[in-house]
Amino acid sequence: MLRIIAKSLKKGIFTEAHPFGTQPSFGFPVIDFSRCVACDECARSCPTGAIQTTAPGPGRKTVTVSYAACIQCRECVSGCPEQAVGVSHDVEVAAYTRQQLARTASFDVDRATGRGVFVEVDAHTGRSLHESAEHLRQRIRGRLGRSLHVRQVDAGSCNACELEIAATTNPLYDLERFGIHLVASPRHADVLLVTGPVTRNMEIALRRTYDAAPAPRIVVAVGACGCGGGMFGEATYAAVGGVDRVLPVDVYIPGCPPRPQAILNGLLVAMGIREARVGSIAAPQ
Amino acid sequence: MTSVIFTVSSALGVAEWTVREPRAGELTLEAEAAALPALADRVVLGLDGRLMSLFASDERLATGRFVVHHIWSLPRQQTFLHVAATIDPAASSYPSIAAKYPAANWFERETMDFFGLIPEGHPNLARVALHDDWPDGAWALRKDFPDDRVVPRVAGAFHPFRPVTGEGVFQVPVGPVHAGVIEPGHFRFGVAGEPILYLQLRLFYVHKGTEKRFEQRPWRHGIFLAESISGDTSVGHALAYAHAIERLANVEVPSRARALRVIVLELERMYNHTADIGGIATDVAFTVAASRAQALREGLVRLQDELFGTRLMRGAIALGGLKRDLLPQGCDALRRHLDGFEKEFDDLITLIIDSGSFTDRVDGTGILTQQAARDLGIVGMAARASGVDTDFRRDHPHDAYAGLRFDVPVEAGGDVRARLMVRAREVEQSLSILRQVLDALPARSDALLAAPLPQQLPARASALGWVEAWRGPCTHWVATDERGEIARVKITDPSFLNWPGIIQAAPGNVIPDFPVINKSFNFSYSGNDR
Numbered sequence: 001m002l003r004i005i006a007k008s009l010k011k012g013i014f015t016e017a018h019p020f021g022t023q024p025s026f027g028f029p030v031i032d033f034s035r036c037v038a039c040d041e042c043a044r045s046c047p048t049g050a051i052q053t054t055a056p057g058p059g060r061k062t063v064t065v066s067y068a069a070c071i072q073c074r075e076c077v078s079g080c081p082e083q084a085v086g087v088s089h090d091v092e093v094a095a096y097t098r099q100q101l102a103r104t105a106s107f108d109v110d111r112a113t114g115r116g117v118f119v120e121v122d123a124h125t126g127r128s129l130h131e132s133a134e135h136l137r138q139r140i141r142g143r144l145g146r147s148l149h150v151r152q153v154d155a156g157s158c159n160a161c162e163l164e165i166a167a168t169t170n171p172l173y174d175l176e177r178f179g180i181h182l183v184a185s186p187r188h189a190d191v192l193l194v195t196g197p198v199t200r201n202m203e204i205a206l207r208r209t210y211d212a213a214p215a216p217r218i219v220v221a222v223g224a225c226g227c228g229g230g231m232f233g234e235a236t237y238a239a240v241g242g243v244d245r246v247l248p249v250d251v252y253i254p255g256c257p258p259r260p261q262a263i264l265n266g267l268l269v270a271m272g273i274r275e276a277r278v279g280s281i282a283a284p285q
Numbered sequence: 286m287t288s289v290i291f292t293v294s295s296a297l298g299v300a301e302w303t304v305r306e307p308r309a310g311e312l313t314l315e316a317e318a319a320a321l322p323a324l325a326d327r328v329v330l331g332l333d334g335r336l337m338s339l340f341a342s343d344e345r346l347a348t349g350r351f352v353v354h355h356i357w358s359l360p361r362q363q364t365f366l367h368v369a370a371t372i373d374p375a376a377s378s379y380p381s382i383a384a385k386y387p388a389a390n391w392f393e394r395e396t397m398d399f400f401g402l403i404p405e406g407h408p409n410l411a412r413v414a415l416h417d418d419w420p421d422g423a424w425a426l427r428k429d430f431p432d433d434r435v436v437p438r439v440a441g442a443f444h445p446f447r448p449v450t451g452e453g454v455f456q457v458p459v460g461p462v463h464a465g466v467i468e469p470g471h472f473r474f475g476v477a478g479e480p481i482l483y484l485q486l487r488l489f490y491v492h493k494g495t496e497k498r499f500e501q502r503p504w505r506h507g508i509f510l511a512e513s514i515s516g517d518t519s520v521g522h523a524l525a526y527a528h529a530i531e532r533l534a535n536v537e538v539p540s541r542a543r544a545l546r547v548i549v550l551e552l553e554r555m556y557n558h559t560a561d562i563g564g565i566a567t568d569v570a571f572t573v574a575a576s577r578a579q580a581l582r583e584g585l586v587r588l589q590d591e592l593f594g595t596r597l598m599r600g601a602i603a604l605g606g607l608k609r610d611l612l613p614q615g616c617d618a619l620r621r622h623l624d625g626f627e628k629e630f631d632d633l634i635t636l637i638i639d640s641g642s643f644t645d646r647v648d649g650t651g652i653l654t655q656q657a658a659r660d661l662g663i664v665g666m667a668a669r670a671s672g673v674d675t676d677f678r679r680d681h682p683h684d685a686y687a688g689l690r691f692d693v694p695v696e697a698g699g700d701v702r703a704r705l706m707v708r709a710r711e712v713e714q715s716l717s718i719l720r721q722v723l724d725a726l727p728a729r730s731d732a733l734l735a736a737p738l739p740q741q742l743p744a745r746a747s748a749l750g751w752v753e754a755w756r757g758p759c760t761h762w763v764a765t766d767e768r769g770e771i772a773r774v775k776i777t778d779p780s781f782l783n784w785p786g787i788i789q790a791a792p793g794n795v796i797p798d799f800p801v802i803n804k805s806f807n808f809s810y811s812g813n814d815r
Contacts (some may be wrong), residue, residue, distance in 0.1 A: 004573055004636065004640075007632075007636075008573055011577075014576070014580050024590065024594070025594045026594055026595075047502065047506035047509045047510075048509075071509060071513075071599075072595075072599075072600075073509055073599075073600055074600065152466045153462055154467070154468045154469050154491065154810075155469075155491075156490075156491045156493055157468070157491065157516070157811065158513040158514060158515055158516040158811045159468055159515060159516040159517055159809060159810070159811050160513070160516025160517070160519065160597055160599075161516070162466050162467065162468065162516070163516055163517060163560075163597065164596070165466050166466045167579075167583060167586070169466075169579075170576075170579035170580060170582070170583050171576045171579060171580050172580060172583050182466060184464035184465070185464070186462070197493060199490065199491055199492055199493055200436065200492075201416050201489060201490045201491070201492055201814075202461065202469060202490050202491065205461050205462055205469065205490070209462050225513075230513065231498070231509055231510045231513045232493045232494070232495070232498060232513070233498065233501075235433055235435075236432055236433055236493075236494050236497070236498070237423075237425050237430070237431075237432060237433065237434050237435075237436050237494055237497070238425070238492050238493050238494030238497070239493045239494060256513075256599065257516065257597070259596065
């Protein structure tokens, strides 16, 4: 016993003083619409439909990128013949609505060449990140204090998100120092941290877990599947899809799986300590 | 290779020409459905065959028939035997082998749930995959069942759990939402005080329609779906899928990529075993060891991030090879990390094994006997901890394993300690394997990290892909339709074969030991439910 204690003391502290700010080689794709010709290649190469194109009228086209269902596979980056898809190095990406994770750009189609000519990035509709942050603060005001009890619910995940959520509790990230504690029962929880695509077989259990949690219960959707169905899609015979198809979601943490820092960041957003950021998504803004 | 065909056909008592070898390591035999049980007997008794998968495919559009497939591993012949039998849709039934070979139990019931094909003579024809609120006739893997069909919820009868009787005997229901950060499943314990009398499982809470999803997606995107079958086995399943596609397309993977695939697969084994050793320590409240293991695991995962760009090595495997090369500085970083890791890991195991209060909790806990493991057809790490010597890396060598020297650790105990020790010894073997690969890594050549794949896969073809991942064998059977697109993917995760093991291992133990027993196996719910 004494040997164990002595050894532990010798090991010192593993916990990193600053878990944030690391730059991975790849975060999410960023489309430079000024170079984009709306050729559909990225949409075709995307395995989840996170990039989609439409033709709203003759001679018109739109390209939409959403981080909600993005699995960060980089197929769009290598698939773009115009080299218009770059990468971000942002880890701490979160949002309050699905719309905030997406950008749409409009194009005129040149009749002669069939190439799209960039017109503009469509104005964002719905609440801005800042407005949503205020709204969430109003909702939780004074109730959560500076600590957060979290009940994790796997509503259909492949367990990769669980691995990264579990990693936030390891000695290096140590989420408990932020006052965040994973609890065993929804009755003790301020937040439900939900992964999935919500499956048909977990939908009822998820609703009951939500009903068992005391108000104001905050719901955080984790991962490409939890945010938008991911590889498994939405409204299939077995999977309902993103968590927001079943419960009202307050914070979205995209990624496949999101890194531990992203999950920590999302929980701090849910506490109202941090404000969510999405990063660039599209250039030019 | 004719000799293998001769050995197998004579053991099966069939004409030599009926056994074909479409690809190395894979024999096929078309049989009458009625002959399936007799063939199973001969495979098991004459060839030491082990059932690896059993499933159906809907080929009514092309031939007007369903087909039932038995996939056997024949370790002595280093080959798989794929027995396929056609079934008349009018009868929609075929003879069961589950009464004699319990490994077939869940497979046959799953086939009934998803195809509506009845295994005649099955001892327990209850649903296994579909929950009570699924209507009858919702056979999701039939071709005429659209992927997006809305399946109404029906009242249904509650899952028939075994009743408990007797004084002081009661049931403890647990799940699907558990107390920890783990996947959902329902356990029903019959207990007398603390000791468990029996355990029943209800799984498939995370059934996502993955096999159906493969049929809806272009085959090139299938690799991303494979990576999401079970997050902790991203590499294992991606490799199994890639193997099947490469065999279908008749593509040779470049030697450097084959070697690097060994590296990613062994790293996956190491980080999972390390994490689970920590998990076992957590479940017996040995927090010092748990923290150490978690830190070690995090170190490996960060190394993986540095080498391959993602923490869990998603996107490392490409169809035809590997996506990203390991640069010389990466090789050096890996070597250095392994040296440091080896010492720390050694310390961790010593710390655990020297602690009497730890070994007291794991010795003799959750015993899965060798007999039970053999009878149930348990595979992988769990089998090796129960004295069953099986490992695809040796018995059906894939990637670069044929040229590597390694032991297959086997422990006789079958308890939590045995599973812990098998994992610890496997990590040692992984270290040796990784060093061997690094020492003899084929030269870099940018053009040859992934073999080019054809625009289209051959039409109406099928192939088997297999991998010994950290938990055990992952097998993917991939079949194409007349356009060369995916017609069917059957995924077999080792968890599907191994879950019944815990039903045997739990009784006699107290409920507080159940978490550590469960952790020592660490089944994938998602891999099982798909």
